[in-house]
Amino acid sequence: MSHELPIERIMQSGLLTCEPETPLCMAADRMAERQCSSILVVKAGQAVGIWTEHDALSVNFADSDAVYVPISRVMSQPVATLHKTTSISEAAMRFGTEGRRHFLVVDNDGAPQGILSQTDVALNQGLEPYLRLREVRAAMRQCPLVLAGDRLLAEAADDMRQSGCDAAVVQCEQEGLGILTERDLVRFVARHPGNTPVSDLASRPLLTVRLSDTLIFARDLLLNHRVRHLAVKDEGGAVVGLLGFRDMLVGAEHLYMQDLREALEQRDRALAQSRQNLQLAERVIDSSLEGILITDADNRIEFVNPAFTHMTGYTAEEAIGKTPALISSGRHDAGFYHQMWATLRSCGYWRGEIWNRRKGGELYLELLTITAITDDSGTVTHYAALFNDITHIRENEERIRKLAYYDPLTGLPNRRLLEDRLDLAIRHAHRNQSRLAVIFVDLDHFKQVNDSLGHAVGDELLVLVAQRLQSRLREDDTLARLGGDEFLILLPDLRGVEEVTPVARRLIGSLGEPCFIGGHELTLGCSLGISLYPDDADNAEALLHDADVAMYHAKQSGRNAFRFYRTEWNSPDNEQKATVLPDSR
Numbered sequence: 001m002s003h004e005l006p007i008e009r010i011m012q013s014g015l016l017t018c019e020p021e022t023p024l025c026m027a028a029d030r031m032a033e034r035q036c037s038s039i040l041v042v043k044a045g046q047a048v049g050i051w052t053e054h055d056a057l058s059v060n061f062a063d064s065d066a067v068y069v070p071i072s073r074v075m076s077q078p079v080a081t082l083h084k085t086t087s088i089s090e091a092a093m094r095f096g097t098e099g100r101r102h103f104l105v106v107d108n109d110g111a112p113q114g115i116l117s118q119t120d121v122a123l124n125q126g127l128e129p130y131l132r133l134r135e136v137r138a139a140m141r142q143c144p145l146v147l148a149g150d151r152l153l154a155e156a157a158d159d160m161r162q163s164g165c166d167a168a169v170v171q172c173e174q175e176g177l178g179i180l181t182e183r184d185l186v187r188f189v190a191r192h193p194g195n196t197p198v199s200d201l202a203s204r205p206l207l208t209v210r211l212s213d214t215l216i217f218a219r220d221l222l223l224n225h226r227v228r229h230l231a232v233k234d235e236g237g238a239v240v241g242l243l244g245f246r247d248m249l250v251g252a253e254h255l256y257m258q259d260l261r262e263a264l265e266q267r268d269r270a271l272a273q274s275r276q277n278l279q280l281a282e283r284v285i286d287s288s289l290e291g292i293l294i295t296d297a298d299n300r301i302e303f304v305n306p307a308f309t310h311m312t313g314y315t316a317e318e319a320i321g322k323t324p325a326l327i328s329s330g331r332h333d334a335g336f337y338h339q340m341w342a343t344l345r346s347c348g349y350w351r352g353e354i355w356n357r358r359k360g361g362e363l364y365l366e367l368l369t370i371t372a373i374t375d376d377s378g379t380v381t382h383y384a385a386l387f388n389d390i391t392h393i394r395e396n397e398e399r400i401r402k403l404a405y406y407d408p409l410t411g412l413p414n415r416r417l418l419e420d421r422l423d424l425a426i427r428h429a430h431r432n433q434s435r436l437a438v439i440f441v442d443l444d445h446f447k448q449v450n451d452s453l454g455h456a457v458g459d460e461l462l463v464l465v466a467q468r469l470q471s472r473l474r475e476d477d478t479l480a481r482l483g484g485d486e487f488l489i490l491l492p493d494l495r496g497v498e499e500v501t502p503v504a505r506r507l508i509g510s511l512g513e514p515c516f517i518g519g520h521e522l523t524l525g526c527s528l529g530i531s532l533y534p535d536d537a538d539n540a541e542a543l544l545h546d547a548d549v550a551m552y553h554a555k556q557s558g559r560n561a562f563r564f565y566r567t568e569w570n571s572p573d574n575e576q577k578a579t580v581l582p583d584s585r
Contacts, residue, residue, distance in 0.1 A: 007091050008084040011105045011114035017042045020049070020072035024059070027051060027071045029190035032183075033413070035402050038102050038115060041075050047104055047112060049075030054101070056185035057161035062154035062195045081106045084113050091116060092388075097365045131215040131248060139215055139248050140232045140241035144169050147180065149199030156198045157185055167229045169239060170202035177239065178202025181228055191424045194431065206231050209243065218243055226404030265373065291366075293385040299323050302382070311366075311387075313359030324385070329355040329363050340370075344383075348372045407481040409459055410466040418480035418488050422540040425492040429533055432493075436533045437500045439489040440547035441469070441507065444525035444559040446485035453520060460517045465524065468513075472506040488544070497532060504528050504562040512560075525560035527551055536565045546570075 016036045041049035060066045082103045105114045145168040170178040208231045232241035291308040344350045351369045366387040373382040405417040450458040478490040515522040529551025537543045550565040
């Protein structure tokens, strides 16, 4: 994608907002539900701050009250903005110069239009050729943070924050390896599980790849399984690294620098044999979107590519023969450059951030990699520098994992997310000695709609059904779609069984109203099966099974009814016919 496209073409237009007084846990719950990496804090129509999932690392999970503070106390402010017509290249430059992760995109009147992240810019770089050619070992994050399973949540979050890791491998004695990520911490802020051992909270299983697997294979594995990270194992089965989209994107620059070095060495060898090979190598460098500068051993510039001219304003004629001091900003002292050259001479390369100045006088921050090029005898003959405006690249996690937790038709949570929330709700109910209910909803005669009017009408009907059911639930309740015409509902924090009956009545009543779709008037019914914690079961799998059994008996009773689960229904010789239960248990 061209870097001159406006950022409104790649921004995330679905803004997630909240008020400054919003409790942090409520804001985090909205982020978790929408799979958003940030939430905008708005007051009187104006953006006053922003809170991101990276900030979840700073939450003190040992203090249960920490998640209830107003988000205004922990948000970042002020909110940096970009106009929607800003080019992608200029936005990338702003990310580098200002060291930010997000920008609020606004129109001519300053009204918010969307959010732009570093990941949105990074995903427009076209890295697939490198992913096909490179192995996992070239991009993986070595020496990953490994946490013992008995490490408490607050300690784990602090470990991740101090080590600068967005994910950690969790060692569990019986369950095997798991993983804990920043996105998981946002969910824990939303539904505080207590300062419990991370073995109870880690996501499993942790998928693995080998050192020799290609990056394109690893990328496909991430997409197909809708996960965020892969563990890298050596031939002995030991975990030696972590790999995610962020590592692929960040590692691409170093891989590109290696390619550049190989191209230059190949060019030197080919000079005596073929001018055609030299021209091919030059075309590769000239077509690069990253700025490239090559000097001789005395630090005199011999070559710059068009991207260098585009970013600095200096043409090749103006730069060749000069030293890189031509673009020096004057912001770094002699000690900075002394350390840079000491590292370059001892290690053969240097990589870091540096302030430079354009021809017009504008300062800019670039991510720079310098590599020493040597001949066969090991003598340095050239220095190659590669720089760009993209720093701290993060993978677009929302796009990768959205389908893992949400139904694409209705936008509702799917079974996987419902089970996650149910597990947390069970722990919460156990601690607080409260109840919760699981309601299995099955639409009556929905197949007739699909058969007679077609799947398009059926899909529209399912969306309308989801909206009606959602409108009858509390904000903390969860409505999920299993697939087809089946839905699941989680009602947490119940004081008594009698609270469930009115909800069941409202749900049935909501679907009893006529539905008008494509000129057709449709009337639906539904059958509901209800199971209760801790009355019927004490784990998620059993509660879902019992609600399914109760729903089956509701259908037997004549449909458009609800039934509470009865223990005797699980008896293998029980054959009694279902009849409608009273409105309360």
